[in-house]
Amino acid sequence: MRLTNYEERQRKCATLPTEITGWNLPDDITNNILARLHIRYLMRCRCVSRSWLVLISDPIFIDMHLKNQRLLQLNNVEDTDVVVFDPDAFSTTNYYSMVLEHVGCSNESLKPFPLPPFHFSRDDELVDSCNGLLCIWNLGDKNIHIWNPITGEVLDIPSPNLMATQFESTDTHFGFGYDSTRNEYKVVAISYPDDTDPDPKFIIVAEVWTLGLGSWRNIGDFPFLPTTEYFSMDGSLHWQSNMYMNREIGVLGIGSFDVRNEKFQFVLLPPHLNSNPDLDSVDLGALGGCISAVDYSSPGRAEIWIMKHFGLQESWTKQYVLTMAGEFRHTKLLCLLTRGEVLFVFNGDKLISCDPKTGQVKEVGLSSYYRVDWLPFVGTLVSPMIGGGA
Numbered sequence: 001m002r003l004t005n006y007e008e009r010q011r012k013c014a015t016l017p018t019e020i021t022g023w024n025l026p027d028d029i030t031n032n033i034l035a036r037l038h039i040r041y042l043m044r045c046r047c048v049s050r051s052w053l054v055l056i057s058d059p060i061f062i063d064m065h066l067k068n069q070r071l072l073q074l075n076n077v078e079d080t081d082v083v084v085f086d087p088d089a090f091s092t093t094n095y096y097s098m099v100l101e102h103v104g105c106s107n108e109s110l111k112p113f114p115l116p117p118f119h120f121s122r123d124d125e126l127v128d129s130c131n132g133l134l135c136i137w138n139l140g141d142k143n144i145h146i147w148n149p150i151t152g153e154v155l156d157i158p159s160p161n162l163m164a165t166q167f168e169s170t171d172t173h174f175g176f177g178y179d180s181t182r183n184e185y186k187v188v189a190i191s192y193p194d195d196t197d198p199d200p201k202f203i204i205v206a207e208v209w210t211l212g213l214g215s216w217r218n219i220g221d222f223p224f225l226p227t228t229e230y231f232s233m234d235g236s237l238h239w240q241s242n243m244y245m246n247r248e249i250g251v252l253g254i255g256s257f258d259v260r261n262e263k264f265q266f267v268l269l270p271p272h273l274n275s276n277p278d279l280d281s282v283d284l285g286a287l288g289g290c291i292s293a294v295d296y297s298s299p300g301r302a303e304i305w306i307m308k309h310f311g312l313q314e315s316w317t318k319q320y321v322l323t324m325a326g327e328f329r330h331t332k333l334l335c336l337l338t339r340g341e342v343l344f345v346f347n348g349d350k351l352i353s354c355d356p357k358t359g360q361v362k363e364v365g366l367s368s369y370y371r372v373d374w375l376p377f378v379g380t381l382v383s384p385m386i387g388g389g390a
Contacts, residue, residue: 011175031055035064038306039132039379040111046318063183069378070175073335079159082334082343082351083129083377096353113149127187128176128232131269132380136177144174144187146211146384157383160189161216162206173226175237177259185211185386186259188237190222208262211386223264224255231355233286234310240284241266255282269293270305270316285333287342292319294331300324302331304342320356335376 023030034045034056042065046053049147055061065237113273116136127144136145142159160172169367192204204222209215227237245268256265273282273295291310296302304320320342332345341353344362354361 031061031064035061035068037065039069039381042381052281056381059385062383066380066382069380070131073376081377081379083126083134113115116145116147116149117154118151125174126375128230129375129377130176130178130185130232130379133175133176133185133384144209146176146185146187148380148382148384150379151381151383153384155211157175157187157209158216160191160209161214161241162189162191162205162207162218173230173239175230175232175239175257176225177232177235177257179235179260180324181260183385183386184259187211187385188257188259188330189216192222192225196336206257211384219262222255224253224266226255227252228284231285233291236265238286238291240282258269265311267307267311268313270295271313273305283331283333287319287333288336292333296331299327305331308347322354322356322361323359324352324354 005145025033034052036201036283037045038156042056046056046217061153086120104115109257124139125137129135132148132150132252134147134149136147138145144157144159146157147153153266171192173190175190176185177188178185187209188208190204204225206219206222207216209217222242224239224241226241228240230237230239232238232317236259239255241253242257243251244255251268253266253268256267257263258265269282270293273293280296282296285292285294287306291307293305293307294302295305300323302322302324303318304322305316306319307316309315322342326344326347330347334343336343337343337353339355340357343351343353346352351364353364354362
């Protein structure tokens with residue numbers, strides 16, 4: 001880990017008063033109040049007194065704050081924040097990612113993240129955001145970086161072994177997830193030859209890097225071939241995938257990887273989507289704690305299907321119907337907002353909220369950019385150096 005603005009803030013806080021004059025609340029009430037604050041306000045509280053700095057830096061408090069923020073986000077109590085990732089911005093600004101706070105609200109605002117303390121290129125890929133940690137695949141140095149933009153801490157992870165040695169040329173899909181039972185963060189890499197014609201040499205191999213252990217582990221052959229970027233939900237990573245058995249590429253569905261037990265599962269799409277030959281008109285995601293499938297095969301219309309019980313094919317239910325002027329070409333669901341609107345990326349370049357009850361549609365956030373990506377974000381003090389670092 002490099003020297004960051006995190007250590008600089010620590011030095012500045014060394015001159016703080018020990019206690020706060022006039023603050024007489026019991027410690028447990030103080031802890032409870034601070035643990036519920038948005039990260040932007042919590043960071044300001046670090047500089048109020050040394051006693052608060054010690055409290056907020058304590059791992060037990062950091063875990064309490066994380067759990068509160070996750071609960072608030074899950075229950076749509078807290079206004080939604082979204083990471084805005086723009087690799088092209090580095091040529092004109094000192095920022096290449098920002099956070100859009102309080103999406104769709106009257107106090108919506110765009111706040112910049114500082115330039116990360118690692119080299120990056122235009123081809124960087126934002127893999128995911130998990131508990132305030134951003135996972136970024138850097139095509140310049142081929143490393144993966146786990147970065148907390150709030151504290152400035154960053155962990156560098158080398159490229160997967162098989163990506164570099166198993167095949168002459170590979171395609172690799174990454175995932176980043178959290179096992180809450182063991183408090184472990186894992187990066188998953190799925191590698192396969194970029195020539196996808198099935199032959200005796202075609203294999204799909206998965207490796208896992210657990211933060212704190214310091215090496216890649218080969219966990220064997222992957223039983224499905226990812227066709228899109230993944231999404232995460234309830235401790236599992238999910239890809240739109242083709243089943244892959246006996247060296248045959250088969251039916252399209254949802255391939256899942258359980259971060260805790262490192263097991264695989266494959267489930268089918270809603271029946272009418274399985275029979276639809278135009279599978280380019282389907283996008284998968286997570287919405288309201290359930291797996292979702294967006295069918296936009298009809299012009300100007302998107303049907304959102306929800307799998308209410310994961311793994312049960314019969315639990316697919318048509319939950320929302322969105323209508324918009326213009327053709328749906330790609331729909332990335334982000335989350336449900338506090339007031340029940342569906343927040344999604346429309347055709348890759350606009351951030352849209354839609355009220356399914358009234359049909360009201362509005363563009364939120366910033367103007368469209370080329371190659372911008374959006375991800376829901378919860379700001380925390382979680383360290384990527386968990387478990388001692390690499």
